Amino acid sequence: MSRNVLLLPGDGIGPEIVAEAEKILHAINEKFDLKLTFDTGLVGGAALDEADNPLPDDTLDMARKADAILLGAVGGPKWDALPMAKRPEKGLLGLRSNLELFANLRPAILYPQLASASSLKPEVVSGLDIMIVRELTGGIYFGQPRGVRQLESGERQGYNTYAYTESEIRRIGRVAFEAAQQRGKKLCSVDKANVLEVTVLWREIMNELKSEYPDVELSHMYVDNAAMQLVRAPKQFDVIVTGNMFGDILSDEAAMLTGSIGMLPSASLNSEKQGMYEPCHGSAPDIAGKGIANPLATIISAAMMLRYSLDEEKAAAAIEAAVNKVLDQGLRTADIMSEGGTRVSTREMGDAVLAAL
Amino acid sequence: MSRNVLLLPGDGIGPEIVAEAEKILHAINEKFDLKLTFDTGLVGGAALDEADNPLPDDTLDMARKADAILLGAVGGPKWDALPMAKRPEKGLLGLRSNLELFANLRPAILYPQLASASSLKPEVVSGLDIMIVRELTGGIYFGQPRGVRQLESGERQGYNTYAYTESEIRRIGRVAFEAAQQRGKKLCSVDKANVLEVTVLWREIMNELKSEYPDVELSHMYVDNAAMQLVRAPKQFDVIVTGNMFGDILSDEAAMLTGSIGMLPSASLNSEKQGMYEPCHGSAPDIAGKGIANPLATIISAAMMLRYSLDEEKAAAAIEAAVNKVLDQGLRTADIMSEGGTRVSTREMGDAVLAAL
Ligand SMILES: CC(C)[C@H](C(=O)O)[C@@H](O)C(=O)O
Numbered sequence: 001m002s003r004n005v006l007l008l009p010g011d012g013i014g015p016e017i018v019a020e021a022e023k024i025l026h027a028i029n030e031k032f033d034l035k036l037t038f039d040t041g042l043v044g045g046a047a048l049d050e051a052d053n054p055l056p057d058d059t060l061d062m063a064r065k066a067d068a069i070l071l072g073a074v075g076g077p078k079w080d081a082l083p084m085a086k087r088p089e090k091g092l093l094g095l096r097s098n099l100e101l102f103a104n105l106r107p108a109i110l111y112p113q114l115a116s117a118s119s120l121k122p123e124v125v126s127g128l129d130i131m132i133v134r135e136l137t138g139g140i141y142f143g144q145p146r147g148v149r150q151l152e153s154g155e156r157q158g159y160n161t162y163a164y165t166e167s168e169i170r171r172i173g174r175v176a177f178e179a180a181q182q183r184g185k186k187l188c189s190v191d192k193a194n195v196l197e198v199t200v201l202w203r204e205i206m207n208e209l210k211s212e213y214p215d216v217e218l219s220h221m222y223v224d225n226a227a228m229q230l231v232r233a234p235k236q237f238d239v240i241v242t243g244n245m246f247g248d249i250l251s252d253e254a255a256m257l258t259g260s261i262g263m264l265p266s267a268s269l270n271s272e273k274q275g276m277y278e279p280c281h282g283s284a285p286d287i288a289g290k291g292i293a294n295p296l297a298t299i300i301s302a303a304m305m306l307r308y309s310l311d312e313e314k315a316a317a318a319i320e321a322a323v324n325k326v327l328d329q330g331l332r333t334a335d336i337m338s339e340g341g342t343r344v345s346t347r348e349m350g351d352a353v354l355a356a357l
Numbered sequence: 358m359s360r361n362v363l364l365l366p367g368d369g370i371g372p373e374i375v376a377e378a379e380k381i382l383h384a385i386n387e388k389f390d391l392k393l394t395f396d397t398g399l400v401g402g403a404a405l406d407e408a409d410n411p412l413p414d415d416t417l418d419m420a421r422k423a424d425a426i427l428l429g430a431v432g433g434p435k436w437d438a439l440p441m442a443k444r445p446e447k448g449l450l451g452l453r454s455n456l457e458l459f460a461n462l463r464p465a466i467l468y469p470q471l472a473s474a475s476s477l478k479p480e481v482v483s484g485l486d487i488m489i490v491r492e493l494t495g496g497i498y499f500g501q502p503r504g505v506r507q508l509e510s511g512e513r514q515g516y517n518t519y520a521y522t523e524s525e526i527r528r529i530g531r532v533a534f535e536a537a538q539q540r541g542k543k544l545c546s547v548d549k550a551n552v553l554e555v556t557v558l559w560r561e562i563m564n565e566l567k568s569e570y571p572d573v574e575l576s577h578m579y580v581d582n583a584a585m586q587l588v589r590a591p592k593q594f595d596v597i598v599t600g601n602m603f604g605d606i607l608s609d610e611a612a613m614l615t616g617s618i619g620m621l622p623s624a625s626l627n628s629e630k631q632g633m634y635e636p637c638h639g640s641a642p643d644i645a646g647k648g649i650a651n652p653l654a655t656i657i658s659a660a661m662m663l664r665y666s667l668d669e670e671k672a673a674a675a676i677e678a679a680v681n682k683v684l685d686q687g688l689r690t691a692d693i694m695s696e697g698g699t700r701v702s703t704r705e706m707g708d709a710v711l712a713a714l
């Protein structure tokens with residue numbers, strides 16, 4: 001049984017970091033005889049440049065057929081002035097919605113070797129291990145109607161729609177409850193139910209689901225309070241579940257608590273566990289092409305891919321162990337560099353992980 | 358010329374902290390011969406209990422006539438199960454929209470005496486002084502249509518509308534540019550223009566306004582990145598301007614960076630500089646009635662009121678100086694207590710500020 005992995009390097013540092021992850025995947029493929037085949041496709045700005053479309057049909061076809069996708073990052077100032085439909089981000093959003101990748105898992109984990117990189121006090125973040133479950137194919141990202149219209153007064157009004165149906169809430173809720181069951185059994189649902197009707201429904205459905213998961217403790221928190229609590233005492237959280245927009249904000253905030261966003265992977269899954277895997281960080285156009293980007297988040301995303309979509313726990317664990325080893329050896333790209341570390345390039349970091357395998 | 362101040366204690370710790378601010382205001386009124394008159398009204402849960410309406414007509418009338426309003430806080434679990442229209446928060450939102458208090462100013466300042474209360478490393482937050490300008494009467498908080506509807510499929514869908522007109526954006530933009538002119542001359546506008554059309558218009562109008570303020574440096578940041586940057590390096594910001602929902606989240610996050618949210622005031626102004634002033638923190642029902650809440654944010658809000666709505670800079674500065682003095686004396690309520698401090702109650706803190714005046 002052969003399985004296919006689609007590589008989508010994308011923009012900015014994307015190609016550099018995906019190249020390193022690809023090296024690791026090729027090696028692990030041989031070592032564990034995984035029978036993985038690989039394809040590469042265009043997405044985002046790279047696809048706009050080549051095919052005037054951030055998500056070419058080719059790419060979408062390959063994505064549909066793939067068992068899993070590894071994405072670098074999309075976007076950059078080069079394409080910022082384009083109209084909404086022609087933005088690199090539409091490539092990413094199109095993949096998410098076409099493949100119905102509704103469940104976005106974003107761990108925020110503090111690597112003990114990198115504790116000093118955090119802007120928070122060590123006692124506040126040491127041992128941090130949060131899982132943010134973000135709904136990814138609904139909410140205000142995809143709500144209709146949307147646009148900019150002319151009012152009778154003559155002035156323009158921009159508008160978007162934040163909407164969720166019961167079933168959309170239920171399916172992401174289930175993913176979150178199940179994640180909590182496999183972890184610390186605590187789930188915090190984040191909403192703004194004191195102001196937004198859509199999140200009143202969200203809260204109601206989460207409460208309803210609770211009865212199916214008697215072993216999970218469910219709490220609710222307003223999004224403004226959650227943004228505060230993440231700064232004040234992040235270790236109070238185990239699993240957080242929230243909608244697309246709040247999840248975008250809170251998962252980035254949570255990732256930054258660790259100080260090493262260059263280390264954090266993410267998974268976007270559909271109901272068949274087909275998934276797209278990508279680093280939490282963006283395309284970092286300012287350092288693209290310099291060979292200094294940290295490839296570890298992408299390499300760890302590849303490990304997550306092996307675990308969740310390809311059911312290759314051993315291979316995943318081997319990659320994670322190799323990453324830990326290079327961290328123990330003191331190897332550091334610029335973003336995670338600190339006193340006593342040995343500074344390495346993107347490629348050197350990839351090579352070191354390869355050697356550690 | 359006499360001016361009228363409306364006191365709205367509200368719920369939870371609201372009555373306790375407003376009582377202390379009231380003492381200070383009475384004293385300052387005499388000392389500086391300000392000719393202030395005072396009224397007290399019901400709002401939020403307190404008004405629901407008394408009059409079955411979170412914003413009784415009486416209160417709204419008094420609020421319209423007042424030159425300034427000092428509010429404690431609203432909300433609490435007691436009223437959480439009520440339908441949206443009958444929630445304490447509707448009292449607060451009703452005041453904001455009826456008085457057109459569109460400009461919410463939320464400073465995030467680190468008091469040097471309280472630096473150790475922050476969960477961030479001292480070098481990351483020392484000297485922190487950010488002003489968040491949040492649009493307060495538009496956006497998704499007030500957008501129509503909204504509600505929960507039954508779809509043809511039989512399931513329910515919750516929905517809200519995130520909308521801004523050009524003029525709404527322009528007026529909050531002006532407030533922010535002017536605030537930046539009076540401060541560090543740096544304005545960062547926060548949006549999600551890579552996904553939401555309404556914020557594409559937001560960004561366009563901010564760029565347009567820029568030409569009227571050549572001395573202010575304008576930058577743009579996506580909201581997810583802003584949530585990260587506030588954790589990573591908050592001192593990069595001077596003034597931040599953003600919409601109602603993003604402002605709710607980011608201002609609470611920024612406030613918590615200081616570790617002493619019990620110290621932070623806020624002002625909500627309309628175009629006549631009539632304003633409502635309130636502490637950044639909430640009604641804290643868990644400690645209500647215990648006499649341990651920190652009244653300083655409310656007292657500092659009263660100082661802000663004297664400065665912005667009553668044009669009494671000297672009186673405002675006198676209150677702020679008194680607050681600084683009690684902090685220097687080491688007096689601390691429970692929330693800001695640390696080694697070497699003298700723990701005091703809500704009332705003792707108020708008395709100490711009074712004595713320091
Ligand atoms: C690039 C952008 C559209 C995207 C999002 O907002 O979802 C990114 O911020 C993310 O979180 O994956």
Ligand SMILES: CC(C)[C@H](C(=O)O)[C@@H](O)C(=O)O
Nearest residue numbers: 194195224432446449450605
């Ligand atoms: C109480 C609530 C409605 C309010 C808001 O969301 O605006 C509060 O969080 C605030 O920030 O003043």
